[in-house]
Amino acid sequence: MLAISDLVVRYPKADENALNHVNLTFKKGEFVCVLGKSGAGKSTFIRTINRLQPLTTGNVTWEGTNLTELPETKMRSFRSDMVMIFQHFNLIPRMTVFQNTLTGSFGKRPTYKNILGLFSEEEQRRALEAIKEVGLEKHANKRVEALSGGQKQRVGIARALLQDPKILLGDEPVASLDPTTSRKIFELLKRIHEERELLSIINIHDVHLAKEFATRIVAFRDGQLIFDGKPNEVDDHVFTEVYQ
Ligand SMILES: Nc1ncnc2c1ncn2[C@@H]1O[C@H](COP(=O)(O)OP(=O)(O)OP(=O)(O)O)[C@@H](O)[C@H]1O
Secondary structure, three states: EEEEEEEEEOOOOOOOOOOEEEEEEEEEOOEEEEOOOOOOOOOHHHEEEEEEEOOEEEEEEOOOEHHHHHHHHHHHHOOEEEEEOOOOOOOOOOEHHHHHHHHHHHHHHHHHHHHOOOOHHHHHHHHHHHHOOOHHHHHHHHHHHHHHHHHHEEEEEHHHEEEEEEEEEEEEEOOOOOOOHHHHHHHHHHHHHHOOOEEEEEOOOOOEEEEEEOOOEEEEEEEEEEEEEOOOOHHHHHHHHHHO
16 A cells, blocks of 8 residues: 655745645555646656655655655665656667666666676566567667657556566656557556556546546646546546646
């Protein structure tokens, strides 16, 4: 279980809180889409969960361990339970699909092996398996810079799979993609989510996609949690509340 309690984030020099006393609890198996207009706090929320963004006050507890109290050294093993996929993919453009995917195992290996690029046969086998799982087997040896946006996001997902996560975080992973490709990426995410019994929490601007794929929707406005419910409860009234 992931529990977020009384979470406040205020950026340095900001006059207002980016997130204001947010309380939420998520369970394994939930596919959560996070809605809100630009600046509502979605990205801050996702990034605070894995401590890419420090919180100001409040607690994030994962399977009984309060992550806010953990020193950075101990955070490493907990952080490997969580993976993040990004709007701009965060890949290394001149490296191949295979090489980018292998970097997903970095968090679990000694630094010298990462620097020297030493990967065991088992790690290489797992990378190829992940590449297959996202449907990129024909492109494994292509440089990432030669791929389409949708293919790049598939590499981002393959890299995430290598980490063997329990929580999948998405910071607008389809915001740079066309509607058809966005849908395909969501189908892939949902399939992986179900097969691996993950907790997935994904920011998205497309309300239709969110309603179609999510099992639960939460929405922010001006840093406040203003909706937490089932996709079919997102009616015109809620839509107006979120986006007005
Ligand atoms: N690094 C930062 N420094 C200062 N203020 C920030 C920073 N990042 C975000 N903010 C502010 O915090 C608030 C929430 O921003 P956030 O990026 O979380 O919103 P969002 O809902 O993800 O928006 P978008 O959909 O445009 O990505 C906004 O008022 C924003 O201006």
